[in-house]
Amino acid sequence: MTEANNSDNYIEIAGAKIHMLKAGSGDAVLSLHSIEGNLGWLPYLEALSRSACVYAPTHPGFGTSERPDWLETIDDLARFYLWALDELGLGRVHLIGGFMGGWIAAEMAVMCPQVLQSLTLIGTAGVRPTDGEIADIFLLGEEETINLAIGNSDVLAAAIDAEEPNLRIRGREMTTRLCWKPYMHDPSLIHLLPRVQVPTLVVWGENDCIVPVSAGEQIADAMPNASLEVFEGAGHLPHIEKPEQVTPLLLEHMGLSG
Numbered sequence: 539m540t541e542a543n544n545s546d547n548y549i550e551i552a553g554a555k556i557h558m559l560k561a562g563s564g565d566a567v568l569s570l571h572s573i574e575g576n577l578g579w580l581p582y583l584e585a586l587s588r589s590a591c592v593y594a595p596t597h598p599g600f601g602t603s604e605r606p607d608w609l610e611t612i613d614d615l616a617r618f619y620l621w622a623l624d625e626l627g628l629g630r631v632h633l634i635g636g637f638m639g640g641w642i643a644a645e646m647a648v649m650c651p652q653v654l655q656s657l658t659l660i661g662t663a664g665v666r667p668t669d670g671e672i673a674d675i676f677l678l679g680e681e682e683t684i685n686l687a688i689g690n691s692d693v694l695a696a697a698i699d700a701e702e703p704n705l706r707i708r709g710r711e712m713t714t715r716l717c718w719k720p721y722m723h724d725p726s727l728i729h730l731l732p733r734v735q736v737p738t739l740v741v742w743g744e745n746d747c748i749v750p751v752s753a754g755e756q757i758a759d760a761m762p763n764a765s766l767e768v769f770e771g772a773g774h775l776p777h778i779e780k781p782e783q784v785t786p787l788l789l790e791h792m793g794l795s796g
Contacts, residue, residue, distance in 0.1 A: 549595075551622045556603035557596035562587030565655065565794065566628040569594045570619070570639030572775075573675065573717075574687065575601050575709045582781040582788070589794040590632065595622070597642075599712030601705050612638075612664070612716050612724065616645035623653055632792045636660040636775060637687075637748065638717060641724070644757075647738075648730040656792050657738040661749050661774050663722040665757055670750035672722045680710060686747045687774045731760040738764035739791040741784060743772030 548555045559579065567590045569583060576596035579587075586592050598618060599605035609618060619642065623631060632655050635643030640662030647657050663672060675683040738761050742754040751768060758766035767787060769776040777784040789795070 549622075549625070551625055552606050552618060554598055554604040554606045554609075556598055556622075557601055559583075559594040560592065562589070562591045564590045565792070566590070566631040567592045567792070568619070568623070568628070568631045568633050570633070570635035570642050571597065571600075572635075572637035572639045573709065573713045574684070575705065580778055580781070582777045582785045585781065585785045586788065586794075589789055590792070593626070593628075595619075597712070599715070600709040605712065610715060612641055613645055615642050615716065616649060620646055620650050620653065629653075630655045632656045632658070632794075634658040634660070634788070635662065636777065637663050638713065638722075640664065641722075641727075644727060644731065644734075645724065647734045647736065648727065651734050651736055654736045657734065657736050658741065658788060658791060659738065659754075659757060660741040660777050661743060661746055662740070662753070662757065663717070663749060664724055665728045665753050666723040666725070667750045667753040668756060669752035672750075672753070673748045674721070675748070676714065676718070680706070683748075728756060728760055731757065732762060734761055735763055737791065739787070740764055740766045741776055741787070742766065742768045743774055743776040743779070744768050744770050745772065746774045748774040 545560045549558050567586055569592060576594060583592055583594060596603040598609050630653055633643045640659040641664035643657060644659060644662060644664050647654055740754050740758045742751050754766050758764040769780055769783060772779050
Protein backbone atom coordinates (compact mmCIF):
# COMPACT_ATOMS: atom_id res chain seq x y z
CA MET A 539 0.00 0.00 0.00
CA THR A 540 1.36 3.42 -1.02
CA GLU A 541 0.49 6.74 0.60
CA ALA A 542 -1.00 9.62 -1.36
CA ASN A 543 1.63 11.84 -2.91
CA ASN A 544 0.67 13.41 -6.22
CA SER A 545 3.75 14.36 -8.20
CA ASP A 546 5.24 15.08 -11.61
CA ASN A 547 8.98 14.67 -11.44
CA TYR A 548 12.00 12.55 -12.36
CA ILE A 549 13.40 9.43 -10.76
CA GLU A 550 16.77 7.80 -11.43
CA ILE A 551 16.84 4.13 -12.39
CA ALA A 552 19.94 2.33 -13.65
CA GLY A 553 21.72 5.64 -14.02
CA ALA A 554 18.98 7.19 -16.17
CA LYS A 555 16.54 9.91 -15.16
CA ILE A 556 13.01 9.16 -16.29
CA HIS A 557 9.87 11.25 -16.07
CA MET A 558 7.28 9.86 -13.66
CA LEU A 559 3.69 10.90 -13.00
CA LYS A 560 2.16 9.71 -9.75
CA ALA A 561 -1.22 10.25 -8.13
CA GLY A 562 -3.52 8.66 -5.59
CA SER A 563 -3.06 6.31 -2.67
CA GLY A 564 -3.55 2.63 -1.93
CA ASP A 565 -2.43 -0.36 -3.97
CA ALA A 566 0.26 0.46 -6.54
CA VAL A 567 -0.72 0.48 -10.22
CA LEU A 568 2.02 0.76 -12.85
CA SER A 569 0.70 1.92 -16.24
CA LEU A 570 3.01 1.55 -19.25
CA HIS A 571 2.31 3.73 -22.27
CA SER A 572 2.52 2.74 -25.92
CA ILE A 573 4.32 4.21 -28.91
CA GLU A 574 2.46 7.52 -28.63
CA GLY A 575 4.42 8.35 -25.47
CA ASN A 576 3.20 9.48 -22.07
CA LEU A 577 0.17 11.67 -22.73
CA GLY A 578 -0.41 12.66 -19.13
CA TRP A 579 -3.43 12.07 -16.93
CA LEU A 580 -5.90 10.68 -19.42
CA PRO A 581 -9.40 10.04 -18.02
CA TYR A 582 -8.84 6.35 -17.27
CA LEU A 583 -5.71 7.15 -15.23
CA GLU A 584 -7.53 9.87 -13.32
CA ALA A 585 -10.29 7.40 -12.50
CA LEU A 586 -7.83 4.73 -11.36
CA SER A 587 -5.99 7.22 -9.15
CA ARG A 588 -9.16 7.73 -7.11
CA SER A 589 -8.88 4.11 -5.95
CA ALA A 590 -5.14 3.36 -6.13
CA CYS A 591 -1.68 4.92 -6.28
CA VAL A 592 -0.98 5.18 -10.00
CA TYR A 593 2.53 5.41 -11.44
CA ALA A 594 2.78 6.46 -15.10
CA PRO A 595 6.42 6.64 -16.26
CA THR A 596 7.70 7.91 -19.58
CA HIS A 597 9.79 5.13 -21.10
CA PRO A 598 13.54 5.66 -21.48
CA GLY A 599 14.18 7.28 -24.86
CA PHE A 600 10.67 8.80 -25.01
CA GLY A 601 9.71 12.35 -24.11
CA THR A 602 12.31 13.84 -21.80
CA SER A 603 13.36 10.53 -20.22
CA GLU A 604 16.97 9.50 -20.63
CA ARG A 605 17.98 6.17 -22.18
CA PRO A 606 20.80 4.04 -20.75
CA ASP A 607 23.25 3.05 -23.48
CA TRP A 608 22.56 -0.64 -22.87
CA LEU A 609 18.79 -0.40 -23.37
CA GLU A 610 18.11 -1.70 -26.87
CA THR A 611 15.20 -4.16 -26.72
CA ILE A 612 11.78 -4.72 -25.17
CA ASP A 613 13.39 -7.34 -22.93
CA ASP A 614 15.83 -4.68 -21.72
CA LEU A 615 12.93 -2.34 -21.00
CA ALA A 616 11.10 -5.05 -19.06
CA ARG A 617 14.19 -5.60 -16.90
CA PHE A 618 14.52 -1.84 -16.45
CA TYR A 619 11.00 -1.62 -15.01
CA LEU A 620 11.55 -4.63 -12.75
CA TRP A 621 14.55 -2.73 -11.40
CA ALA A 622 12.31 0.34 -11.00
CA LEU A 623 9.83 -1.64 -8.90
CA ASP A 624 12.67 -2.54 -6.54
CA GLU A 625 13.96 1.04 -6.40
CA LEU A 626 10.50 2.42 -5.68
CA GLY A 627 9.79 -0.25 -3.06
CA LEU A 628 6.33 -0.91 -4.45
CA GLY A 629 6.00 -4.57 -3.57
CA ARG A 630 3.45 -6.41 -5.71
CA VAL A 631 1.75 -4.16 -8.26
CA HIS A 632 -1.20 -4.11 -10.63
CA LEU A 633 0.45 -3.83 -14.05
CA ILE A 634 -1.31 -2.30 -17.08
CA GLY A 635 0.04 -1.82 -20.60
CA GLY A 636 -1.34 -0.97 -24.02
CA PHE A 637 0.17 -2.12 -27.35
CA MET A 638 3.95 -1.70 -26.87
CA GLY A 639 3.36 -1.07 -23.16
CA GLY A 640 1.42 -4.31 -23.01
CA TRP A 641 4.29 -6.14 -24.65
CA ILE A 642 6.66 -4.77 -22.00
CA ALA A 643 4.18 -5.79 -19.29
CA ALA A 644 3.86 -9.32 -20.68
CA GLU A 645 7.64 -9.75 -20.75
CA MET A 646 7.84 -8.50 -17.14
CA ALA A 647 5.18 -11.00 -16.12
CA VAL A 648 7.05 -13.88 -17.76
CA MET A 649 10.35 -12.85 -16.16
CA CYS A 650 9.08 -12.16 -12.65
CA PRO A 651 5.39 -13.03 -12.09
CA GLN A 652 5.76 -12.88 -8.32
CA VAL A 653 5.93 -9.05 -8.39
CA LEU A 654 2.37 -8.79 -9.76
CA GLN A 655 -1.04 -8.71 -8.12
CA SER A 656 -2.75 -8.54 -11.50
CA LEU A 657 -1.95 -7.98 -15.16
CA THR A 658 -3.97 -6.06 -17.76
CA LEU A 659 -2.97 -6.22 -21.44
CA ILE A 660 -4.72 -3.87 -23.88
CA GLY A 661 -4.40 -4.27 -27.66
CA THR A 662 -1.03 -5.77 -26.93
CA ALA A 663 1.88 -6.31 -29.27
CA GLY A 664 4.42 -9.07 -28.58
CA VAL A 665 2.58 -12.04 -30.12
CA ARG A 666 2.35 -12.60 -33.86
CA PRO A 667 -1.31 -13.13 -34.80
CA THR A 668 -2.33 -16.40 -36.41
CA ASP A 669 -5.07 -14.56 -38.29
CA GLY A 670 -4.00 -11.26 -39.86
CA GLU A 671 -0.90 -9.16 -39.21
CA ILE A 672 0.15 -6.34 -36.91
CA ALA A 673 -0.07 -3.14 -38.96
CA ASP A 674 3.32 -1.89 -40.17
CA ILE A 675 3.43 1.47 -38.40
CA PHE A 676 6.79 2.31 -39.95
CA LEU A 677 5.45 1.82 -43.47
CA LEU A 678 2.22 3.69 -42.69
CA GLY A 679 3.97 6.73 -41.24
CA GLU A 680 3.10 8.75 -38.17
CA GLU A 681 -0.08 10.50 -39.33
CA GLU A 682 -1.82 7.40 -40.67
CA THR A 683 -0.76 5.34 -37.64
CA ILE A 684 -2.21 7.96 -35.29
CA ASN A 685 -5.45 8.05 -37.27
CA LEU A 686 -5.74 4.26 -37.06
CA ALA A 687 -4.91 4.21 -33.36
CA ILE A 688 -7.08 7.02 -32.02
CA GLY A 689 -10.37 5.90 -33.51
CA ASN A 690 -13.04 8.29 -32.26
CA SER A 691 -11.07 9.61 -29.28
CA ASP A 692 -11.00 13.41 -29.29
CA VAL A 693 -9.19 13.26 -25.93
CA LEU A 694 -6.35 11.21 -27.39
CA ALA A 695 -6.15 13.32 -30.54
CA ALA A 696 -5.84 16.49 -28.47
CA ALA A 697 -3.17 14.94 -26.22
CA ILE A 698 -1.07 13.84 -29.19
CA ASP A 699 -1.42 17.24 -30.88
CA ALA A 700 -0.19 18.94 -27.70
CA GLU A 701 3.05 16.96 -27.61
CA GLU A 702 6.15 18.73 -28.91
CA PRO A 703 7.05 17.53 -32.45
CA ASN A 704 10.70 16.87 -31.56
CA LEU A 705 9.64 14.63 -28.67
CA ARG A 706 7.29 12.70 -30.96
CA ILE A 707 10.19 12.16 -33.36
CA ARG A 708 12.39 10.98 -30.50
CA GLY A 709 9.72 8.51 -29.42
CA ARG A 710 9.34 7.18 -32.95
CA GLU A 711 13.09 6.63 -33.19
CA MET A 712 13.04 4.73 -29.90
CA THR A 713 10.08 2.65 -31.06
CA THR A 714 12.08 1.65 -34.14
CA ARG A 715 15.04 0.69 -31.96
CA LEU A 716 12.87 -1.47 -29.69
CA CYS A 717 10.36 -3.04 -32.08
CA TRP A 718 11.82 -3.31 -35.57
CA LYS A 719 13.35 -6.81 -35.69
CA PRO A 720 11.48 -9.03 -35.23
CA TYR A 721 8.66 -6.61 -35.93
CA MET A 722 6.44 -5.96 -32.89
CA HIS A 723 6.69 -9.47 -31.45
CA ASP A 724 8.86 -11.88 -29.50
CA PRO A 725 8.68 -15.37 -31.07
CA SER A 726 9.19 -17.03 -27.68
CA LEU A 727 6.63 -15.00 -25.71
CA ILE A 728 3.53 -17.00 -26.60
CA HIS A 729 5.30 -20.15 -25.37
CA LEU A 730 6.28 -18.53 -22.06
CA LEU A 731 2.93 -16.96 -21.17
CA PRO A 732 1.55 -20.17 -19.57
CA ARG A 733 4.05 -19.54 -16.75
CA VAL A 734 2.07 -16.47 -15.67
CA GLN A 735 -0.48 -17.53 -13.07
CA VAL A 736 -1.63 -14.08 -11.89
CA PRO A 737 -5.16 -12.91 -12.77
CA THR A 738 -4.91 -11.41 -16.25
CA LEU A 739 -7.40 -9.28 -18.14
CA VAL A 740 -6.91 -9.04 -21.90
CA VAL A 741 -8.77 -6.06 -23.38
CA TRP A 742 -9.32 -5.48 -27.09
CA GLY A 743 -11.32 -3.25 -29.35
CA GLU A 744 -13.63 -4.97 -31.82
CA ASN A 745 -12.38 -2.67 -34.59
CA ASP A 746 -8.67 -2.68 -33.75
CA CYS A 747 -6.86 -1.82 -36.99
CA ILE A 748 -3.37 -2.14 -35.49
CA VAL A 749 -3.41 -5.59 -33.84
CA PRO A 750 -6.06 -8.15 -34.86
CA VAL A 751 -8.35 -9.50 -32.16
CA SER A 752 -6.94 -12.94 -32.94
CA ALA A 753 -3.77 -11.93 -31.07
CA GLY A 754 -5.84 -11.23 -27.97
CA GLU A 755 -7.50 -14.62 -28.29
CA GLN A 756 -4.09 -16.32 -28.52
CA ILE A 757 -2.80 -14.48 -25.45
CA ALA A 758 -5.88 -15.25 -23.35
CA ASP A 759 -5.86 -18.91 -24.42
CA ALA A 760 -2.18 -19.27 -23.49
CA MET A 761 -2.55 -17.96 -19.93
CA PRO A 762 -4.19 -20.13 -17.26
CA ASN A 763 -5.93 -17.29 -15.41
CA ALA A 764 -6.73 -14.92 -18.26
CA SER A 765 -10.01 -13.64 -19.67
CA LEU A 766 -10.60 -11.68 -22.87
CA GLU A 767 -12.99 -8.73 -23.09
CA VAL A 768 -13.69 -7.31 -26.56
CA PHE A 769 -15.38 -3.91 -26.63
CA GLU A 770 -17.92 -3.36 -29.37
CA GLY A 771 -17.31 -0.27 -31.48
CA ALA A 772 -13.85 0.35 -30.00
CA GLY A 773 -10.59 0.53 -31.91
CA HIS A 774 -6.99 0.02 -30.87
CA LEU A 775 -7.13 1.84 -27.51
CA PRO A 776 -10.48 1.04 -25.86
CA HIS A 777 -9.34 2.24 -22.41
CA ILE A 778 -8.81 5.71 -23.90
CA GLU A 779 -11.68 5.67 -26.39
CA LYS A 780 -14.28 4.33 -23.95
CA PRO A 781 -12.99 4.96 -20.41
CA GLU A 782 -16.51 5.00 -18.98
CA GLN A 783 -16.92 1.36 -20.06
CA VAL A 784 -13.39 0.04 -19.60
CA THR A 785 -12.33 1.66 -16.31
CA PRO A 786 -14.99 -0.08 -14.14
CA LEU A 787 -13.82 -3.40 -15.59
CA LEU A 788 -10.19 -2.57 -14.75
CA LEU A 789 -11.13 -1.66 -11.18
CA GLU A 790 -13.15 -4.85 -10.75
CA HIS A 791 -10.28 -6.93 -12.15
CA MET A 792 -7.83 -5.34 -9.69
CA GLY A 793 -10.22 -5.72 -6.77
CA LEU A 794 -10.43 -1.96 -6.22
CA SER A 795 -13.52 0.08 -5.43
CA GLY A 796 -14.70 2.54 -8.07
